[in-house]
Amino acid sequence: MATVRQDGDTLAFAGALDRACVVALWPQVRNASARRLDLTAVDTVDSAGLALLAELCERLGIAEVVxxxxxxxxxRTAYRLDRNLAFAG
Known part of the structure; x- marks a missing residue:
């Protein structure tokens, strides 16, 4: 199961960001305030996890994804997203 914690202006995720965890994580992060996403402790990401991260980047104006x-x-390549998970065109 994935987890998330707020560390200053960073949302730090851990575990596997997959379909099973997105429903549980969304209520924890949807009203968060952050400028950075830390994915260094994340094992894997599937398309549902990517959708969660991309939505957060858009809503919060995330400046950096680590x-x-x-x-x-x-x-990212399949969905044409840049390193900060914004649409690259």
């Missing part, structure tokens, strides 16, 4: 868990690079 970490490269398994699956993230491939999903």
């Amino acid at each position: 970490g490269e868990p398994s699956g993230l690079a491939e999903l």
Whole structure:
């Protein structure tokens, strides 16, 4: 199960960001205030996890995404997202 904690202006995620955890994590983060996402303790990301992260980046105006868990690079490419999970065109 994935977890998230607020550390100053950073939301730090851990575990596997997958479909099973997104429903549980969304209420914890939807009203958060952050400028950075820390994914260094995330094992893997699936498309549901990517959707959660991309939505947070958009809503919060995330300036930096740190970490490269398994699956993230491939999903970013497939969905044409840049390193900060914004649409790259």
